[in-house]
Amino acid sequence: MAGFSSGEQTVIAAAISEIARNILMYAKQGEVFLSLATNGDRQGVVVVAKDQGPGIADLERAMQYGYSTSHGVGAGLPGAKRLMDEFEVDTVVGQGTTITMKKWRRVI
Numbered sequence: 001m002a003g004f005s006s007g008e009q010t011v012i013a014a015a016i017s018e019i020a021r022n023i024l025m026y027a028k029q030g031e032v033f034l035s036l037a038t039n040g041d042r043q044g045v046v047v048v049a050k051d052q053g054p055g056i057a058d059l060e061r062a063m064q065y066g067y068s069t070s071h072g073v074g075a076g077l078p079g080a081k082r083l084m085d086e087f088e089v090d091t092v093v094g095q096g097t098t099i100t101m102k103k104w105r106r107v108i
């Protein structure tokens with residue numbers, strides 16, 4: 001996939017899985033868009049996960065390990081951030097959440 005090693009693909013899949021799981025759990029429905037991108041000598045995968053659920057009231061806490069409003073493990077968001085190279089959350093309470101995350105690899 002896009003020149004990523006199978007190990008890197010596993011890492012990307014794990015991050016997508018956590019974010020998709022959150023959509024089902026907190027927003028009930030949403031969408032995950034995948035695309036490829038190029039930036040100089042880097043190629044990458046861009047994941048955009050979008051929902052129109054409740055939004056995240058305290059994003060700073062939600063990005064910390066162990067914080068969960070559902071008695072979960074609280075590792076999904078911080079874990080996905082650690083697994084990817086770029087991680088951006090755009091959330092508005094009552095309107096929804098969009099997470100954009102990217103993973104790059106150098107093209108020789």
Ligand SMILES: Nc1ncnc2c1ncn2[C@@H]1O[C@H](COP(=O)(O)OP(=O)(O)O)[C@@H](O)[C@H]1O
Nearest residue numbers: 022026055062068069070072073074075076077
């Ligand atoms: N798509 C989402 N919509 C609303 N709230 C979310 C969403 N994703 C995460 N959250 C909030 O962020 C918290 C932390 O998420 P996460 O790190 O995945 O832990 P967990 O899912 O185990 O609670 C969740 O408990 C929830 O309150």
Ligand SMILES: [Mg+2]
Nearest residue numbers: 018022076077
């Ligand atoms: Mg989660």
